[in-house]
Amino acid sequence: MDRFATHEVFNQAPPFSGANLFGCDPALREALEREGGGWAAADMERLGERLGRADLQELARLANAFPPRLHGVDPQGRRIDELEFHPAWHALVALMVEHGAHSLPWEAPRAGAQVARACAYLLFGQVENGAQCPVTMTYAAVPALRQAPQIAAHWLPKILSREYDPRSLPVEQKRGALVGMGMTEKQGGSDVRANTTRAEAIDPALARARFGEGHGQAWNIVGHKWFFSAPQADAHLVLARTGGADGAPPGLSCFFVPRFLPDGSRNAIRVQRLKDKLGNRSNASSEVEFCDATGWLVGKEGRGIPTILEMGGHTRLDCVLGSAGIMRAALTHALHHARGRSAFGRALAEQPLMQNVLADLALESEAATAFALRLARCFDRMADDPQEALLARLLTPAGKYWICKRGPAFGAEAMEVMGGNGYVEDGPLARLYREFPVNSIWEGSGNVMCLDLLRALAKGPETQAALAAELALAGGIDARFDAYCATLLESLAVAGADEAGARRLAGRLVLAVQGALLLRHAPAPVAQGFVASRIADGGGGAFGCLPPGVDFPAILARALPA
Ligand SMILES: Cc1cc2nc3c(=O)[nH]c(=O)nc-3n(C[C@H](O)[C@H](O)[C@H](O)COP(=O)(O)OP(=O)(O)OC[C@H]3O[C@@H](n4cnc5c(N)ncnc54)[C@H](O)[C@@H]3O)c2cc1C
Numbered sequence: 001m002d003r004f005a006t007h008e009v010f011n012q013a014p015p016f017s018g019a020n021l022f023g024c025d026p027a028l029r030e031a032l033e034r035e036g037g038g039w040a041a042a043d044m045e046r047l048g049e050r051l052g053r054a055d056l057q058e059l060a061r062l063a064n065a066f067p068p069r070l071h072g073v074d075p076q077g078r079r080i081d082e083l084e085f086h087p088a089w090h091a092l093v094a095l096m097v098e099h100g101a102h103s104l105p106w107e108a109p110r111a112g113a114q115v116a117r118a119c120a121y122l123l124f125g126q127v128e129n130g131a132q133c134p135v136t137m138t139y140a141a142v143p144a145l146r147q148a149p150q151i152a153a154h155w156l157p158k159i160l161s162r163e164y165d166p167r168s169l170p171v172e173q174k175r176g177a178l179v180g181m182g183m184t185e186k187q188g189g190s191d192v193r194a195n196t197t198r199a200e201a202i203d204p205a206l207a208r209a210r211f212g213e214g215h216g217q218a219w220n221i222v223g224h225k226w227f228f229s230a231p232q233a234d235a236h237l238v239l240a241r242t243g244g245a246d247g248a249p250p251g252l253s254c255f256f257v258p259r260f261l262p263d264g265s266r267n268a269i270r271v272q273r274l275k276d277k278l279g280n281r282s283n284a285s286s287e288v289e290f291c292d293a294t295g296w297l298v299g300k301e302g303r304g305i306p307t308i309l310e311m312g313g314h315t316r317l318d319c320v321l322g323s324a325g326i327m328r329a330a331l332t333h334a335l336h337h338a339r340g341r342s343a344f345g346r347a348l349a350e351q352p353l354m355q356n357v358l359a360d361l362a363l364e365s366e367a368a369t370a371f372a373l374r375l376a377r378c379f380d381r382m383a384d385d386p387q388e389a390l391l392a393r394l395l396t397p398a399g400k401y402w403i404c405k406r407g408p409a410f411g412a413e414a415m416e417v418m419g420g421n422g423y424v425e426d427g428p429l430a431r432l433y434r435e436f437p438v439n440s441i442w443e444g445s446g447n448v449m450c451l452d453l454l455r456a457l458a459k460g461p462e463t464q465a466a467l468a469a470e471l472a473l474a475g476g477i478d479a480r481f482d483a484y485c486a487t488l489l490e491s492l493a494v495a496g497a498d499e500a501g502a503r504r505l506a507g508r509l510v511l512a513v514q515g516a517l518l519l520r521h522a523p524a525p526v527a528q529g530f531v532a533s534r535i536a537d538g539g540g541g542a543f544g545c546l547p548p549g550v551d552f553p554a555i556l557a558r559a560l561p562a
Contacts, residue, residue: 013340015427016333017057021123022048025328026558027366027522028119031373034521036380037115044119047099051127057428060128062088063282064431068232070274070286081271082168083232083284092131092282094164096124097176102138103160111380118321118376122369125325126332129435130282132322134178134230140314141179141237144254144307148298150216151256155235168232170260177234181311182225182257182288189227190448192239192305195252197223197290199240211262219255219297221290227442231271231286234259237311238295239304250302255295268293279434312443313392316400317372317379319439323407324368326439330414330432331365334358335560337418348417355552357413357544362559363530364410364543366522367514368403374517375399390466393456395513400439401449401503402510407436413543450502453509457495464492467509474516478527480536481515488512511535523558525551 003009022028022044032038050056066086074080100107101124104117117139124132138159145152145159154171161176171177188194199219207218221240228236235258243250261267268291275285299307335358338348348354378392411433415422422429440446457463471485488508495505511534518527529550537547546552 011342012421013337015054015057016336017052017054019052019332020045020048021052021126021328021332022119024048024052024332024560025369026561027369028122028328028373030521031370032115032119035115035373035377036112037119037373037376039110039112040116040119043099043116044123047120047123050095051123056127059088059091060282060428060431062086063092063128063130067281068274068284070271070284072271079266079270081231081266081269083271083274085166085232085284086282089131089282090164090166092128093134093166093178096120096131096135097164098162099124100162101132102135102178103142103162105380106139106142106156107160112377114380115373115376118317118373121318121321122325122328122372125322126329128282129322129326130280132318133280133283133285134180134233136315136318136322137180137230137233137311138178140311140318141181143314144237144298144310145179145256147307147310148256148296151296151298158234166232168259170262170264171234171258174234178230178232180228180230180233180236181308181315182228182236182238183308184225184227186224186226190445192252195223195239195241197221197225197238197240199242199253199255199295201242202294215262216296219295221255221257221293221295224287224289226287227275227285228271228288229283229285231269231284231288232259236269237298237308238290239308240290240295242301252304253301254298254304254307256298257290257293257295261294278437279431280438281434313396314379315443316396316449317375319443320368320372320375320396320399320403323404323436323439324365324372326407326432326435327361327365327368327410330411330429331358331361332560333427333429333432334361334414334417334422335556337421339562341419349556352552353544354417355556356546356550357417358559359529359550359552359555360533360543360546361410361414361417362555363526363533363546364406365559366526367518367530367534368406370517370521371395371399371403371510371514374513386462387466387469390463391470393459394453394463394467394509397444397449397452397456398506398509400444401446401453401506404436404440405446405507407439408433409543411436446503450506451499453506454496454499454502457492464489467492467513471512471516474519477519478531478535481512481519481531484508484515484535485512523554525554526558529555 069084071082105113158177163176165175199221202218238257242253270289272287378388382389382392415429
């Protein structure tokens with residue numbers, strides 16, 4: 001009943017549900033096609049329809065309202081280190097795994113597979129973000145794991161399976177497996193060189209006696225990790241120090257540390273507690289201790305950082321995709337609300353100043369989507385195309401910094417569009433808002449990404465040339481853009497000397513790439529609005545300050561077709 005004793009309920013916008021999240025997003029559909037994943041459009045239509053349903057929103061709410069619980073010991077006091085999740089969590093992970101968000105590019109070589117997977121991931125990001133964490137880590141672990149052929153042969157069939165199997169069992173008994181990563185320790189996360197966890201080779205005869213033949217050299221691991229997400233995963237890639245003392249330094253090495261050992265026993269990974277986090281609450285992030293845990297080397301001994309960074313590149317792509325997805329979700333909820341809510345006699349979406357805010361958010365969201373899928377194309381092609389590899393090297397840290405950094409401000413603004421309803425836990429905006437910052441913090445925080453961009457630029461003139469070639473594709477369309485790019489490219493030559501200016505540079509670089517993509521591919525109102533506000537005007541202020549002359553209705557009609 002809409003009627004209370006004292007009043008009737010009216011002028012409350014209904015929730016945004018029932019839309020096809022792919023179908024209602026022209027910018028995403030076009031980007032999928034343009035970047036080489038068009039063959040997946042029919043799958044994305046189906047996925048978009050499913051993700052748009054009200055029951056998926058409810059799963060997302062439940063998974064966060066009932067976060068995981070740790071059971072360190074069983075009722076008899078035996079150590080079990082088990083986690084208990086709400087069924088909604090399992091349903092969300094299962095859906096992502098069913099759609100290959102962890103596996104698609106690795107299943108069989110197919111041009112555009114990274115882009116298709118990126119599109120699916122961006123759609124999932126509009127619903128629930130905690131469940132994306134183990135899916136990302138599993139996806140990202142595959143290239144690193146391929147450096148250990150024996151492990152890969154045994155594990156990849158389970159890792160690439162489209163079946164999610166949450167049971168705590170040795171991998172041989174499971175239908176699918178997930179993988180996490182453990183680098184961060186108490187004394188250092190960005191600077192993993194500070195890791196103190198140690199690994200020592202186990203006497204092969206002892207290992208053989210315990211595990212049998214054919215398992216390769218096993219290592220004994222002692223130490224801890226301060227952030228260790230998805231401790232329920234079937235295995236983790238873990239950094240630990242080898243060598244040292246008398247026997248010279250190999251240094252940090254990467255180890256594959258399964259949850260269960262080949263003899264069927266639990267590996268000695270003790271989950272001390274779960275983190276009580278601002279957001280991302282559906283996902284378990286833990287502190288662990290390795291009390292003589294067993295692991296197997298991945299990559300070369302002493303080359304742990306480059307090995308695990310192979311994983312890091314892919315997780316950073318997902319941070320960009322994830323933030324672009326949350327932006328899109330926040331935008332659609334806000335725009336839908338503004339169309340259904342009136343104030344002072346007119347729908348909010350028809351009020352000029354609100355149109356400015358919404359159009360500005362729409363520009364940001366479309367630019368993030370276009371950039372994210374362009375970056376995914378770099379990942380598709382980087383093995384065969386040196387130009388794309390150089391671009392990936394530049395755009396991954398720059399995009400991870402800028403797009404993730406724009407998230408919290410974007411979320412706050414979208415929330416404000418919904419007024420008080422945006423701020424309370426009944427709707428999705430509060431949760432989405434809390435999800436934004438983590439993409440900026442983990443997998444290389446903002447400053448670390450900007451310093452990494454400087455390192456990439458220092459590699460030689462080819463890197464700058466790759467960027468110049470990408471920007472030149474949009475040359476001659478808009479004089480303001482051309483001038484902006486000329487200044488940017490000039491500044492790259494001396495960028496390395498200005499560590500303190502690295503954030504400014506990274507932001508400008510991403511804006512230039514976004515501007516180029518929109519000028520070439522987006523409708524004129526979007527491209528012009530973006531250039532006028534971000535390129536000509538410098539941008540950086542509050543949302544809703546688009547200059548005069550921007551075509552708000554055209555931008556909003558495209559952002560969410562009515
Ligand atoms: C929810 C969550 C889950 C996580 N899950 C995992 C996981 O599964 N596995 C894992 O290994 N880690 C995980 N992490 C850890 C995360 O990757 C680290 O927190 C992150 O890398 C930063 O490391 P730190 O916390 O030690 O901060 P620090 O390294 O101390 O950095 C603090 C700040 O200093 C800045 N900074 C660092 N160096 C410089 C410099 N040279 N110049 C300027 N500024 C600098 C950083 O950008 C950052 O802003 C998780 C974190 C969170 C929040």
